[in-house]
Amino acid sequence: MAAKVKIRGKLSGTIAKVKLLIPHPMETGTRRDADGTVIPAKYIETVTLYKNGQLVMTANWGQSVSKDPYLSFQVNNSAPGDVIKVDWVDNMKETGSGEITLK
Amino acid sequence: MKSNNELVTKGPLSTSLVSRRQWLGGMLALGATALLPAQLFAGLAAFNATDTEVVLNELFKGLPIEESDAVNLRTPDIAENGAVVPVTVSTDITGVESITLVVDENPNPLSASFTLTPDAVPNISFRVKMGKSSTVRALVKTSDKVYMATREVKVTIGGCGG
Numbered sequence: 292m293a294a295k296v297k298i299r300g301k302l303s304g305t306i307a308k309v310k311l312l313i314p315h316p317m318e319t320g321t322r323r324d325a326d327g328t329v330i331p332a333k334y335i336e337t338v339t340l341y342k343n344g345q346l347v348m349t350a351n352w353g354q355s356v357s358k359d360p361y362l363s364f365q366v367n368n369s370a371p372g373d374v375i376k377v378d379w380v381d382n383m384k385e386t387g388s389g390e391i392t393l394k
Numbered sequence: 395m396k397s398n399n400e401l402v403t404k405g406p407l408s409t410s411l412v413s414r415r416q417w418l419g420g421m422l423a424l425g426a427t428a429l430l431p432a433q434l435f436a437g438l439a440a441f442n443a444t445d446t447e448v449v450l451n452e453l454f455k456g457l458p459i460e461e462s463d464a465v466n467l468r469t470p471d472i473a474e475n476g477a478v479v480p481v482t483v484s485t486d487i488t489g490v491e492s493i494t495l496v497v498d499e500n501p502n503p504l505s506a507s508f509t510l511t512p513d514a515v516p517n518i519s520f521r522v523k524m525g526k527s528s529t530v531r532a533l534v535k536t537s538d539k540v541y542m543a544t545r546e547v548k549v550t551i552g553g554c555g556g
Contacts, residue, residue: 306515317523319501319523321501340514342513345511345513346511346513347510347511347513347514348508348509348510348511348513348514349508349509350506350507350508350509351438351441351506351507351508351509352505352506353441353502353504353506354502354523355497355500355502355505355506355522355523355524356505356506356520356521356522356523357477357478357520357521357523358477358478358523360520360521361520361521362518362519362520363519363520364508364514364515364517365514365517366513366514366515367512367513367514368513
């Protein structure tokens with residue numbers, strides 16, 4: 292099971308400033324363990340961000356995004372009560388999500 | 395301390411050219427099969443490219459790329475830990491369709507590409523891995539042009555923040 296996405300959001304006027312942290316190994320597939328066996332690649336390929344169910348942004352990532360990815364972004368036309376949601380999918384089709392209601 | 399070493403490409407990339415090619419072929423095949431369903435991002439092949447020029451062609455299909463002060467790329471000048479290099483890209487340009495980050499010297503230079511709707515403010519921060527010192531490019535795409543900002547980031551080798 293994937294650990295939960297940590298997500299924080301703050302309204303500044305009508306702009307929501309959102310920060311999130313996804314616990315994920317982001318393995319590149321080029322590292323080896325102590326026995327010299329290649330550790331298979333496991334990294335998040337797609338992160339999708341929604342406001343009240345409507346698409347805000349899609350992030351496509353490669354192996355070179357850091358382990359336990361951090362992402363901060365801003366959403367226009369936001370108001371208290373809006374729900375910001377994040378979904379992610381990795382190359383092994385594991386998924387995770389998180390959401391926050393703006394205050 | 396360990397994390398710097400993690401980035402040094404071991405195995406496939408550092409061995410002979412032949413095995414490197416085989417490995418790349420394998421990676422491409424893997425990528426192709428894994429991505430078949432539900433993958434809408436047009437430039438996906440670009441993530442497997444090993445050359446910045448190929449990445450840019452793949453993503454922007456010949457749109458003019460112009461260096462611009464309007465693209466604000468913030469990175470450290472010197473990254474003590476190549477595994478975690480904070481990057482911020484922001485711009486005042488209107489009609490931004492996507493924001494892309496490319497690290498020239500990484501095995502696969504394309505790091506991340508964000509597709510924005512009008513609801514998204516073009517101001518994004520995240521963290522990337524860098525194998526070694528490199529030129530980092532931020533590319534902001536609008537409907538008819540690509541604006542670019544570049545920065546040189548030095549990665550300290552040997553860990554321990556030398």
